[in-house]
Amino acid sequence: MRATTIHAPYDMRVEEVPDPKVEQPTDAVLRVLRACICGSDLWAYRGEAARQKGQRIGHEFLGIVEETGSDVRGFQAGDLVVAPFMWSDGVCDYCTEGLTTSCVHGGFWGAVGHDGGQGEAVRVPHADGTLVKLPADAASDDHLLSALLTLSDVMGTGHHAALGAGVREGSTVAVVGDGAVGLCAVLAAKRLGAERIIALGRHQVRTDIARRFGATDVVAERGEEAVEAVRNLTRGQGAMCVVEAVGTEQSMSTAVNITRDGGAIGFVGVPHGSGTGLDLGVMFDRNIALRGGVAPVRTYIPELLPDVLDGTIDPSPVFDLTVGLEEVPEGYKAMDARTALKVLVKP
């Protein structure tokens, strides 16, 4: 089959790789209908996260089950399913508690020896624990497929961020980061009943989506000026719920400084310097909590799915460029240059 591989920083290729097949009785093989490129894939693309030459990539996909191992009970060939960005067995202590990202048998698509989502097909370990069935008729609904694809990562990650930030009915929320996850955090906050949602970002195309997703205010400033702007919008106090969806020193520092005393930061930006932006002295004096991390999106899919299916939430606007599988390298270029927000892949 054809699949995306990474050979060196900025050297993405689409090439022939072995067809996936069932190797363990708990495996399924899935034909990819839709995949996409994640902001976090850019860390590998830019060489800031190490990859072996030829390693697969892509961790967001949905598709049709082609084959199942003998122990797979919940799925059969022909099922339309979505995969979360990590696989998990569904039965260990952590999975039982909903923390599927800590599954003792879990793993990450594109890990050495495993398929990535940006290809024609994927071998899915622990299919019963990992996959979630979608209504069969969604397969013919192009728009809905895009919306459902966000359940594999960005929508669930935005939801995790909102939960970490403590968003509830009536909350005041500020979201640092106008990437797809930040935008989905706005949508998740709105869904959870937030009354005031301040989106920080200076790319109007993106902040326009934020408004569409429920942002009541947009702050285009950065650093100290952003802090002042958010404080001006919140009677000088800051926002009780803050989402950090970037992962850099500056974004975390901004997040700390716009959080109201007693509030919480939901952090989902993969840490790339953000530890240094965390001023523990300030957090101590003002009782600011930090909650979040890699989102157990598998756990969130059953909760979010009905709202996507009935249109209560439509995260699909995060995709602003669609490519075929052979054009994936161009997709990376576009996202790296920030000419695309998030790239949809139709193999």
Next chain:
Amino acid sequence: MRATTIHAPYDMRVEEVPDPKVEQPTDAVLRVLRACICGSDLWAYRGEAARQKGQRIGHEFLGIVEETGSDVRGFQAGDLVVAPFMWSDGVCDYCTEGLTTSCVHGGFWGAVGHDGGQGEAVRVPHADGTLVKLPADAASDDHLLSALLTLSDVMGTGHHAALGAGVREGSTVAVVGDGAVGLCAVLAAKRLGAERIIALGRHQVRTDIARRFGATDVVAERGEEAVEAVRNLTRGQGAMCVVEAVGTEQSMSTAVNITRDGGAIGFVGVPHGSGTGLDLGVMFDRNIALRGGVAPVRTYIPELLPDVLDGTIDPSPVFDLTVGLEEVPEGYKAMDARTALKVLVKP
């Protein structure tokens, strides 16, 4: 009156200072019955926290109201009261929500221009918001007075740590730090229904108190060995609830590494390097939350007081040395040398 002052690192004096008097209509003047020395006072004692020459010190005390300003409604001369370690107005947004440490009119005993607790009397700003009445007959119960004094700081701070760590019925808790706050966190965790409480500490006198307070296990190792020991006690997973009651790089690093995936660290150790011990990458991968800070003990007193009065909890064993006011400098020496755990002062 006589009061403790700090003139330079290691230069504590007890000397004549002006008698406190009601300055604002919301003030009260309180005659100190019991005060004590806090582990955090040692930061000033050692010169690691700056103080002006002659500044007062001490933030834990209880006593008898001597005089009240014309706006004070809740107290009158003769009332036995306990003061939390910060004053607060009781009516601002933050006080209303229970975050009295963020009070817009709040302050810290011993701040420049203010009395400290280690003296004969104290002017109490915002008396109605700050003080909590105690039963009059407690004044003649020496043991009970010591137990009640812990409500001014260490018992409430231990409770804050336990709440931050998410302790509830059946929890597994690990407490890093065997000082008075760490020990009170053990007691608070027990009170909240923790089933397993692992106390980390290598001073047997202290860990014996921890056991008396409810610790089911004691880990005397430090660093990597402590992490391994806690993991061995928790099926390799770590503790879901961890209290960090020290504030150093090593204590925070230990706290992070003994926390179970999906767990929380309740941090109440005043940060002195602990920011560097916080590995955000680990916290991200394992969804470890951080909650805590300066404890709003004023809010906790009404909840904890009945349990102290009826003996459900008795935090008084944290005091292992009693001095008169003139001997406060010796009390500092003893705590600095760790020959005393916590020093009680009877002016």
